[in-house]
């Protein structure tokens with residue numbers, strides 16, 4: 126049993142604990158600082174919703190996050206900004222190398238984005254959540270309040286599609302369970318079985334993560350920080366600017382819903398049952414959210430009540446006969462019980478799963494999925510287009526997803542999942558194919574096509590669909606720091 130200090134919910138922004146499900150209306154404002162003093166005054170006092178549970182839920186909730194450029198624009202000293210993690214400091218869309226790794230190439234290129242990337246980086250992100258009917262007034266009030274200090278760069282509206290993402294699948298089912306009681310022993314070498322319980326330090330800065338370490342964040346001289354900030358757990362002589370904060374990844378992803386259903390329908394030869402089967406295979410769940418792999422055949426820590434659509438691993442389906450190896454959910458969380466039956470040892474599994482060579486892996490235990498979990502907080506936007514509509518119409522306004530996730534280590538969590546698993550062409554030994562939903566389909570080196578999707582079958586040679594179009598296009602993106610409440614007030618005054 127750990128003797129760790131209790132978590133101070135009053136110092137954590139609510140999004141780390143709640144999805145604001147009751148707050149079905151939301152709007153995300155991207156701001157640039159125009160008048161530094163006015164901006165700081167507003168940020169120093171604005172009421173921000175915390176992770177304390179409030180019943181009944183308040184009418185509205187506001188969350189505030191900063192890009193690294195935004196911190197500089199507010200006058201925070203370079204020495205402080207540069208002490209944040211390198212990926213956050215660099216930003217999402219500012220260099221070619223990162224763009225290549227994230228699949229931000231071709232039509233996803235940052236130079237084509239509507240916002241974000243070099244020269245168009247938002248400074249501040251305001252996330253506004255409201256109970257039904259309450260957003261318009263809240264949006265108007267917040268907009269008026271920050272008019273003095275900021276220019277509005279973009280107002281990302283959202284739609285309430287009732288828990289269904291625009292392609293028509295139930296979303297938001299699988300989430301890690303955060304260890305708020307701090308029960309989980311960090312660095313537990315025995316933990317190679319899939320567990321949904323995840324150390325706080327995977328999402329919140331200033332707490333031990335799954336390695337038993339603390340991720341990068343600025344630790345300040347208390348003489349400089351004053352009494353405002355808490356001391357660092359791992360360095361009690363320093364003030365912890367990161368404590369109770371998180372890194373927030375935002376990507377605006379347009380979904381070609383018409384293209385998706387029309388392609389799947391062509392593959393199915395117009396057969397409705399087959400169409401549904403192919404579409405579900407691409408996701409890894411039915412449209413109702415039921416996992417293709419079937420219910421859990423083992424006990425899973427942090428999950429497992431009957432009917433829980435998240436209580437499963439791929440242990441019983443090593444060859445992807447029920448859930449294809451390349452399905453979106455299998456790629457984005459292979460649940461590390463993904464050990465093929467009879468595989469002798471962790472290294473060979475990791476080699477097979479990640480396409481890494483065994484020597485490199487001997488020094489690198491990242492293969493375990495518990496180091497690559499994401500706390501997803503995205504919201505849909507645009508009109509609802511049903512599969513039937515998508516099949517009947519030639520095309521139309523395409524909706525999408527404002528993908529949001531929280532993590533304490535952008536490189537090891539979001540970037541790894543996006544790069545190695547979603548974009549990876551040899552994930553789990555697959556032949557030159559990427560995520561069926563997210564892939565760019567751009568040819569690999571030497572012109573090798575990457576637009577296939579393999580559907581293994583138990584009763585003969587597997588099926589391979591070719592010619593997948595690109596279904597998802599990146600329209601914008603940025604990395605933000607979602608500070609703890611004390612850190613937010615400190616940043617509003619820091620030099």
Ligand code: HEM
Pocket residue numbers: 290291292294295296297298299300378379380408410453454455457458499525526528539542543547562563597
């Ligand atoms: C428009 C783009 C996307 C669509 C339509 C989409 C759709 C879905 C759907 C339908 C699910 C299943 C519901 C659930 O398990 O909660 C899911 C799960 C998931 N997605 Fe996505 N997604 C998109 C983008 C992304 C991106 C960019 C990432 C991360 C790089 C991501 C990571 C995940 C993860 C981690 C899960 C949970 C997997 C699990 O734990 O089993 N998704 N997504």
